[in-house]
Amino acid sequence: MTRFLITQSPKTLLNEFKIKIKEKKFKPSLELQRLLNKFRSGKKEGKYILYKKYGKFFLGQLPKNRGEKIIISNELFFSNLVEAEIFVFKKRLNEHNRLFR
Amino acid sequence: MNIIGYLDKFSYKSGEIVNCKVSSILNKDYKVEFLQIIQGDVHPKAPGYKVKKIKLNCFNKKVFKGRKQNLRSGSYAKINIKNKITTNCLTLSFNFFPTLIKDEAQVIFSSNDKKNNIKIYTKKNSLYLQYQNSILLLSESFGFFNWNYLKLKFHKNYLYTYLKFADKEFKTKNKFSIWQILYNHIYFGCSFKQETQQFFNGKLSGVKIIDHSKNTKLLDFDFSIKIDSQSIFDLGKNKFIGKLFNHPTRGIKGPKNSLDIRDWTKNPEEYDAIHFHEDDITDAKWKTDFSFKVPNNIKSAVYCLRLYTDIHNEFFIPLVILPKSNSKNKVAFLFPSVSYLAYANNRIGIDVPETELVTNRLIEINDHDLFMQENPSLGYSFYDVHNDNSGVYYSSRKRPIIDFQPKFIAKLGGKDSNVWQFNADTHILGWFNHFKQDYDVITDHDLQKHGLSIIKKYKAIVTGTHPEYYSLKMLDTLQSYINKGGRLMYLGGNGFYWRISFDKNDHSIIECRKSEGGIRAHPPKSGEYHASTTGEYTGLWRNNNRPPNLLVGVGMVSQGFDYSASYHRTKLSFDKKFEFIFKHIPKKKKFGNFGLSGHGAAGLELDSINYLLGTPENTHLLAYSKDHSDIYLLAPEEMLDPAPGLGGTENEKIQSNVVIHQNKNFGGFFSVGSIAWAGSMAWNKYNNEISKITFNVLKSFISKKKFLPEN
Numbered sequence: 145m146t147r148f149l150i151t152q153s154p155k156t157l158l159n160e161f162k163i164k165i166k167e168k169k170f171k172p173s174l175e176l177q178r179l180l181n182k183f184r185s186g187k188k189e190g191k192y193i194l195y196k197k198y199g200k201f202f203l204g205q206l207p208k209n210r211g212e213k214i215i216i217s218n219e220l221f222f223s224n225l226v227e228a229e230i231f232v233f234k235k236r237l238n239e240h241n242r243l244f245r
Numbered sequence: 246m247n248i249i250g251y252l253d254k255f256s257y258k259s260g261e262i263v264n265c266k267v268s269s270i271l272n273k274d275y276k277v278e279f280l281q282i283i284q285g286d287v288h289p290k291a292p293g294y295k296v297k298k299i300k301l302n303c304f305n306k307k308v309f310k311g312r313k314q315n316l317r318s319g320s321y322a323k324i325n326i327k328n329k330i331t332t333n334c335l336t337l338s339f340n341f342f343p344t345l346i347k348d349e350a351q352v353i354f355s356s357n358d359k360k361n362n363i364k365i366y367t368k369k370n371s372l373y374l375q376y377q378n379s380i381l382l383l384s385e386s387f388g389f390f391n392w393n394y395l396k397l398k399f400h401k402n403y404l405y406t407y408l409k410f411a412d413k414e415f416k417t418k419n420k421f422s423i424w425q426i427l428y429n430h431i432y433f434g435c436s437f438k439q440e441t442q443q444f445f446n447g448k449l450s451g452v453k454i455i456d457h458s459k460n461t462k463l464l465d466f467d468f469s470i471k472i473d474s475q476s477i478f479d480l481g482k483n484k485f486i487g488k489l490f491n492h493p494t495r496g497i498k499g500p501k502n503s504l505d506i507r508d509w510t511k512n513p514e515e516y517d518a519i520h521f522h523e524d525d526i527t528d529a530k531w532k533t534d535f536s537f538k539v540p541n542n543i544k545s546a547v548y549c550l551r552l553y554t555d556i557h558n559e560f561f562i563p564l565v566i567l568p569k570s571n572s573k574n575k576v577a578f579l580f581p582s583v584s585y586l587a588y589a590n591n592r593i594g595i596d597v598p599e600t601e602l603v604t605n606r607l608i609e610i611n612d613h614d615l616f617m618q619e620n621p622s623l624g625y626s627f628y629d630v631h632n633d634n635s636g637v638y639y640s641s642r643k644r645p646i647i648d649f650q651p652k653f654i655a656k657l658g659g660k661d662s663n664v665w666q667f668n669a670d671t672h673i674l675g676w677f678n679h680f681k682q683d684y685d686v687i688t689d690h691d692l693q694k695h696g697l698s699i700i701k702k703y704k705a706i707v708t709g710t711h712p713e714y715y716s717l718k719m720l721d722t723l724q725s726y727i728n729k730g731g732r733l734m735y736l737g738g739n740g741f742y743w744r745i746s747f748d749k750n751d752h753s754i755i756e757c758r759k760s761e762g763g764i765r766a767h768p769p770k771s772g773e774y775h776a777s778t779t780g781e782y783t784g785l786w787r788n789n790n791r792p793p794n795l796l797v798g799v800g801m802v803s804q805g806f807d808y809s810a811s812y813h814r815t816k817l818s819f820d821k822k823f824e825f826i827f828k829h830i831p832k833k834k835k836f837g838n839f840g841l842s843g844h845g846a847a848g849l850e851l852d853s854i855n856y857l858l859g860t861p862e863n864t865h866l867l868a869y870s871k872d873h874s875d876i877y878l879l880a881p882e883e884m885l886d887p888a889p890g891l892g893g894t895e896n897e898k899i900q901s902n903v904v905i906h907q908n909k910n911f912g913g914f915f916s917v918g919s920i921a922w923a924g925s926m927a928w929n930k931y932n933n934e935i936s937k938i939t940f941n942v943l944k945s946f947i948s949k950k951k952f953l954p955e956n
Contacts, residue, residue: 168844169808170605171874184601191598193608196654201609206595210621210632214595214610229607 150179150244154237165229182243183236192232194225201228246616247271247558248311249645250550251529253753255582256565256688259541263564266531267552268645269311277304277535278551282563284675284927285651288662291841292675292930294652299548303537311554314532316622316644319444320493320525321434322477324485330427334457337426338396340500342518343367343389344633345446351523352443354452355436358428364436365395366443372408376423384408384415392448392500399423400457427454427463431485433477434493434521441490444523446633450499451517454481469517472496472509472777473749477519492527492639492754494520496777498770507772510780522631526624527641527754539566545685547580547674549651561650563667568685575704575947576684578673581666581712582642583689583719583745586755588666589646591626592617594656597766604657605807605876611654613647623647627714627743627757628766636767638777642753657806659843662924669842669920670709672927673736679931680940690752692719700726705946710737710923711850714745714757715786724796727912732946735916736923736939738901739801739850741793744783746776760784762882764804787858787882795859798906799852799918803899805877809848809921811838812868812903822954823867825945826905830934836868837935842924845870846935847901851877852918854902861906865953868903870919905942907953915942 150157152175160176172180189208194201195216200223204216222228250267257263269275283295341353348369355364363376365383372384374397381404387393388410398405404421408414430437433452434445454464462481470478472495479485489495496509499518509516545568553559565580593600594608595618601608617623624644625637648655648666655665664672677684684707691699693716700706706726712735720741727733743763748754759765760774763785776783786793793800814834818827830836837846847870854860873893883898884891893899907913917939925935945952 177875180605181602184605186598188596188598191601191608193594193610195615196609196611204610206598207618210592210596211619214615214618225607225609232607 148178150175154241154244158233158237161233162230166226179243182240183233192235194228201225203228203231246560246612247273248275248552248554248560249647250534250552250560250562251531251643251645252562252564253643254564255580255642255690256567257539258567259539259543259569261539262536263539264533264536265550265562266314266529267309267311267534268314268316268531269554270313272313273311273554274308275311275552275554276308278553279304280549280551282547282549282651282671282674283678285668285671286662286664286841286927287652288841291662292679292927295675295678296651299543301537301540309535312534316526316529316620317440318491318524318526318622318624319435319441320489320491320521321432321441321444322487322489322493322519324431324479324487326427326429326431326483326485330425330463333424334400335426335463336396336398336455336457337453338394339452340392340394340450340518342392342448343387343446344448344520344635346370346389347446350443351445351447352432352436353434353445353447353449355432356426356428357430357437361425361428362436363423363426363428366436367445374404376421379421381419381421383417394500399426431487433487433519445521446523446631448497448499448518448520450519467517468495468499468519469513472513472516473779475750489519490528491525492641493522493525494635494638494777496775497773508775509777510775520635522633522635524621524624524632525639526622526644527639528643529645545569545572545574547686560645561652563649563651565686565688567687567691572685574683574685576682576707576943577700577703578677578684578686578707579692579709579712580686580688581670581709583714583716583755584709584712585646585649585667586640586642587627587714587743587745587757588648589626589640590617590623591628591648593628596629600656603806603876605874606660608656609654609663613653617647627759630767636759636769638758638769639754639756657849659806659809659849659921659924661844662841664842664924666709666711669711669923672841672923673707673709676923676926676931676936676939679936682943689719692722693747693752696722697725701729701731703731705732705734705943707734707943708736708740710920712737712740713742714755715741715743716745716747717781720786720791720796727796727908727914728910730910730912732912732952733797733914734939734943734946735797735914738852738918738920739804740852741786741796742801744781744786744789746779746781746783748778758783761788764880785882792855792858793852794855795861797914797916798860798864798904799854799902799916800858801880802851802853802883803873803877803879803893804850805874805893806849807843807874807876809840809843809845809919810870810872811835811845812847812870812901814868815866817865818867823865823905825952826867826938826941828941829937837925839928839933840921840925840935841927842921846922846925847919848921850920851899851901852916853898853900854904861908864904864906866902866904870901873899905953907951911951913952915946
């Protein structure tokens with residue numbers, strides 16, 4: 145469910161994200177921010193998180209209920225936050241492809 | 246994490262005994278260190294984690310025997326009865342309001358002794374009675390999120406059940422023989438089998454037992470009596486007094502709803518309900534594992550006990566050592582213990598999906614979060630809801646608090662350090678240390694207990710980064726301190742925002758109901774705006790005739806947790822009379838474009854001047870911020886009529902203000918109106934303009950009779 149469609153292509157937005165996420169102060173365009181608001185909202189269950197251990201960021205997903213274990217991938221990890229953000233952004237682009245014309 | 250623990254107090258005097266409760270989860274033996282906390286932020290760009298080990302013989306190389314102590318949440322009432330009550334014709338009745346459906350039993354009423362037990366419970370959508378091992382289905386349905394009235398008449402060998410909810414009524418008759426329904430112990434909200442269990446999530450009211458053979462009330466509990474206590478009273482023949490455990494919610498509406506008097510102190514008879522939760526916890530009731538005496542020769546500071554089983558498994562328990570009465574220090578750091586309690590075990594990263602939205606970055610978690618996720622019995626903060634989605638109103642020191650530790654990484658603390666509350670405040674402790682500034686430490690709890698007498702001797706009081714939660718006495722004390730010539734350095738944002746109440750019988754427990762409006766995770770129900778512990782009207786101090794602007798010149802306007810901004814100096818700030826503030830600072834229009842909390846000094850939560858809300862005259866605006874993103878939105882209490890342009894890129898109200906004020910008694914305040922300020926103080930190992938500005942003010946506050954030429 146969404147109330148808007150994105151006018152720019154996923155590729156254009158990905159390119160913008162890749163550049164701006166590296167900046168000290170992340171200031172996306174209005175359209176990119178709108179897309180990010182969609183990506184970053186949503187229910188708790190299955191939400192992507194990063195688990196930091198030994199200087200690495202492991203991709204994980206929140207469970208539905210309190211008390212349940214957070215699912216953390218042993219294989220998907222990143223050496224820095226920018227890499228992780230870009231990976232999750234791409235993943236979410238695929239998951240939300242209906243937002244695009 | 247395999248070791249946790251707690252103390253039941255925040256502060257201690259020299260010579261006082263500290264009792265530490267520990268759970269070594271894998272029963273591993275552990276060691277203890279006593280450390281002074283100087284700087285707890287472990288981010289690589291931070292000034293460096295710094296503690297000072299205090300040698301205490303009691304901990305020297307000693308290995309403590311580890312044992313696991315269980316965390317058991319769940320609120321309930323217990324009544325002990327001495328005399329045996331038997332009858333063959335009696336009626337048990339009560340009103341109940343279930344708030345959570347579960348596959349497991351949730352016991353509303355039970356009674357037991359060593360051999361016998363009886364309980365009435367919900368399971369899924371049905372209601373049951375169990376006597377010994379016999380289970381009887383009382384009703385296949387009940388009103389969920391609705392008041393139900395249940396009457397069970399035990400007569401000869403039959404049980405007559407009457408259940409009413411909404412406009413539905415059910416009557417049944419079953420062959421069911423019970424000789425006795427009250428045993429040595431009665432429980433409301435749980436059952437007992439070796440330990441309390443099967444907790445009820447919901448409200449209960451008016452528990453009565455009538456003996457028809459003698460036409461007497463064997464039991465008649467009226468929860469409207471002494472709502473501000475943890476006792477319940479029986480108006481029946483036996484006058485039993487029951488005890489509540491783990492603070493179920495009181496001061497809430499019962500099934501009666503006839504009058505429109507929305508205050509339990511004026512209309513207690515309609516507030517005759519108690520809301521039990523399986524996840525309430527205000528006293529973990531652990532046994533003490535070790536005790537020690539606070540040495541006499543120790544200075545006032547923030548310390549902690551470091552418990553560790555190995556280098557990877559450690560747990561810190563902060564505590565404050567109070568100054569001696571003859572302390573000559575001119576500065577006191579006001580340790581915001583109440584705000585630490587408000588955020589205790591906050592689950593915002595693991596329970597609240599919107600956290601990623603308000604930070605505009607992926608949520609980072611670590612082992613602390615995993616532990617909190619897997620151990621909800623730790624209890625919650627004022628930002629969390631119970632499992633039945635009702636708001637958390639009580640928070641207690643008497644349990645392990647995971648986010649009250651040095652090294653703790655939070656969620657809302659901005660890019661880089663991401664520290665919050667206690668660990669963010671260690672940026673200020675490190676700043677004192679950097680400037681070799683002597684200071685004492687006083688906690689909120691001491692302010693509540695002793696009032697003005699404990700702070701009046703100090704030339705200046707320095708707050709933490711986020712002193713958000715205040716009681717009336719705490720607020721009165723600070724206001725009185727300033728009025729009488731004291732100087733307050735408010736080095737944070739969103740301060741003095743919510744009104745809290747202390748449990749009168751136990752100051753380790755506080756209550757907060759977020760009435761009317763404000764930035765809040767959950768609202769109290771209409772008509773339930775008065776604190777159960779004191780009867781005080783709750784909510785924002787702004788709605789209680791005491792906006793923070795009155796005390797410190799500025800008040801909350803906005804929050805956002807992506808990046809922080811720099812400050813722009815006002816023309817006024819270049820006036821000669823403010824030179825002492827900017828001494829040795831380059832004369833430029835902007836400052837503070839750096840920091841550990843979002844790369845700017847103005848950020849996270851912002852306060853600004855508002856004369857309509859009581860900012861004192863002659864409050865001088867020295868600097869303001871403006872470069873905020875649209876992640877920053879106007880606080881709801883600032884938004885009377887929703888209109889476009891609520892974000893930081895458009896709305897001019899969204900700014901932090903740095904202000905200074907001197908009153909006629911030469912007291913006053915310096916307020917920065919930003920949580921991120923201290924993160925900038927700590928930037929570049931405290932060698933920067935924000936750090937210097939702050940120290941310039943402190944130096945002047947403690948050394949000058951007047952810090953401004955005129956008021």
